[in-house]
Amino acid sequence: MEEKILKIANALSNQRHLRAIRNAFISILPITIMGGLFAVISSAPVTDDTTNGFLLAWSSFVKENNMIFSWVNTLTLGAIAVYVCLAITYFLCKHFKLDILIPMTISFYGVMLLTINPVKLAFDKKVAEISYMDGKGLLVGIAVAIITVEVYRIFKEKKIGVIKMPPSVPPSLTETFASLFTSVVIMMIFTIGFIIFNKLDTTFAIWLIDFITPTLKATDSIWFILAITIIINIGWFFGIHNATFWGLVGPIMFMNLSANASAHAAGMKLSGILTEPFWAYFVAIGGVGQVLSLGIILSFSKSKQMKTIGRMGVVPAFFGISEPITFGLPIMLNPVFFLPSFLTAAVNATITFLLMNSGFIGKTYAMLSFNMPSIFGAYFSTSDFKAVILIVALLVIDMLIYFPFTRMYEKQQLKLEEEAE
Amino acid sequence: MKKILLICNAGMSTAMMAKKMNDQSDGEFYVIARGDGEYADSLENVDLILVGPQVRHMIPSIKKEINQDIPISSINPRYYGTMNAKAVLEEAKKIIDQHTI
Known part of the structure; x- marks a missing residue:
């Protein structure tokens, strides 16, 4: 019995994606703590009949600076999908012993593209709806990270995109080309995804969250x-x-x-x-x-x-x-x-x-x-x-x-x- | 000096163990504690890997991942719970000696 359970536990904790996700949540602790700190500061414990001067001053300070608190929150806990996506990419790359930087940049592109909804993109003023970078975009972030690294790895293993060059070309150049090719393919995948949902007047993140909300509600029981x-x-x-x-x-x-x-x-x-x-x-x-x-x-x-x-x-x-x-x-x-x-x-x-x-x-x-x-x-x-x-x-x-x-x-x-x- | 790497989930409870082991080893051993996500960066010159009992199920995968001839074993849960650093060090000594023969 114990051995069986140990085996299941090993399978679960060894599954590379689950393991990367788990380690990602452990490693983004600074972000959640920063968000948590600002959330705590922004919650002065006042009620309608509070008379304590300090608490009232605290509460009005928060009200006046609401924008700052909200912005910090938006870029910490409110952007959790981005951080988790990057962290998973990092741990998966480490698992496959790949270069880390390029997949990270691709993942960043992917998660921003598929969670953010552009509203107005003028030359001197760009406005976008970013509220899906938070937990609502988490599944998108996880998917982007996994797709990026898995495709990157498969291309590398199968040597897809390696162009035969004349022997006079230094070999490092061939490698750069191969990696460029792979990167552009992966970014294309994300871009096509963005275009499809954009034509449907939505984003992948919004569509996905509408789709899974009933299931998610069921888990909160x-x-x-x-x-x-x-x-x-x-x-x-x-x-x-x-x-x-x-x-x-x-x-x-x-x-x-x-x-x-x-x-x-x-x-x-x-x-x-x-x-x-x-x-x-x-x-x-x-x-x-x-x-x-x-x-x-x-x-x-x-x-x-x-x-x-x-x-x-x-x-x-x-x-x-x-x-x-x-x-x-x-x-x-x-x-x-x-x-x-x-x-x-x-x-x-x-x-x-x-x-x-x-x-x-x-x-x-x-x-x-x-x-x-x-x-x-x-x-x-x-x-x-x-x-x-x-x-x-x-x-x-x-x-x-x-x-x-x-x-x-x-x-x-x-x-x-x-x-x- | 022999280097021992302790691995657990986040490197928290093994850190307590590592500190006790370092205090008691009289300079014979140098013990570090790392979490599951970070140990791969600390494998240099390690003579023995000891895994906390709560993650002992990961030994097969760790073995596969390090791909080096470093002995690996899990810490006896009783010693771990009572933070009996002396007993763990003795076991460590045995495993290292056996391995070098």
């Missing part, structure tokens, strides 16, 4: 979220990192986050629930396995071994790193802890989903680092103080769920420790 929760927990039960699945789940989360960020910047209602901060701050409190609660319980255990693990693991867990407890206690392959580690995730996800869905708690629109402790992350990603209270409540609930199982395991451990002495 409690059932889909619970399904992911189960899969991730089964993975971790075998000690397999959830990043294995991030090539698939990551794009969905980023599309929702980016849509929320744009809506937030425009002062509109947010809609998406399943985002990276939803997962990292509200569900996996202390890392996957919700081990912050477990770490606190373990720190007071009567068993020497469990106490040591708890004291050592509780600080990393506070920063979202669960490995010490997962492998040290262990939770991995430990039948006692399978049920509670799944239950805590399901309960956290369900409660948070219901509260966000009903509008009682603000939805997430900013992602900082997953190492940001939940209690801060929950506030910064929503600007809602109620979210902080929710985290504390969830932590207590998780502890209550874990407690009987820890007691059970403690009994076993104490017996073993007694025998050893």
Whole structure:
């Protein structure tokens, strides 16, 4: 059983496109953090009856400089499709050991061409509609990157475009020509795509998002979220990192986050629930396995071994790193802890989903680092103080769920420790 | 001095391990930690690759990708969880010795 699962995990994490997508999302962290910072600053916590002078001044400062905040947002989280496209191109090129620069420039051309809709292109004033460079253009960005690198690689391997030159021509020149030919072909593919959709009075990005919106809506449901929760927990039960699945789940989360960020910047209602901060701050409190609660319980255990693990693991867990407890206690392959580690995730996800869905708690629109402790992350990603209270409540609930199982395991451990002495 | 490369998902939890290993190795080993997306740039002079247990399923693909004669193994989950750097270093020593014979 374990071997089979390891095989599936290897296939999933080794699939070159999924792997490149996963690594792309990890590497664009500076962009999402910058966007997140500005989103946080732009959200002064004021209500109609706020009287605090500092908060009011903050709020009016933001109002006056709204353009600046919106623009930074537009070029960070609002242009996520471009950054992800470039990052995937980079990782795929590395995978095939190709030159990186030329495919990057082609990808940039492709993603701009297929997500931006030109409005007016006069000599001294060019206006274009760029709102599809955000999460809505993410799938386009992913497609552009994959097409660019795959076509580039196939042409290179099959030596397509290599023109026979007289022997007097230096060989490096032939190579340059071949690469030029390939590049122009790929750019032509994108250009033809642009022309087709332009003639239909739309863009590829707009068409694609209309096409997949029903599916995307379906993923933003409690059932889909619970399904992911189960899969991730089964993975971790075998000690397999959830990043294995991030090539698939990551794009969905980023599309929702980016849509929320744009809506937030425009002062509109947010809609998406399943985002990276939803997962990292509200569900996996202390890392996957919700081990912050477990770490606190373990720190007071009567068993020497469990106490040591708890004291050592509780600080990393506070920063979202669960490995010490997962492998040290262990939770991995430990039948006692399978049920509670799944239950805590399901309960956290369900409660948070219901509260966000009903509008009682603000939805997430900013992602900082997953190492940001939940209690801060929950506030910064929503600007809602109620979210902080929710985290504390969830932590207590998780502890209550874990407690009987820890007691059970403690009994076993104490017996073993007694025998050893 | 032998160089050991630790690999995990983003190089976070292995960084904790690497620090402990460096503290305890008395200059015999030099340990670095890298994520899945970046390790390919750090293969120079590496004598041993150790993979965090949470990404042990990637060993076959890493082997294929590095295409060099560097021994590769996963860290015992128990040692990893308890951050038992001493035990990991001992295992590392064994693997390197076996490999050089």
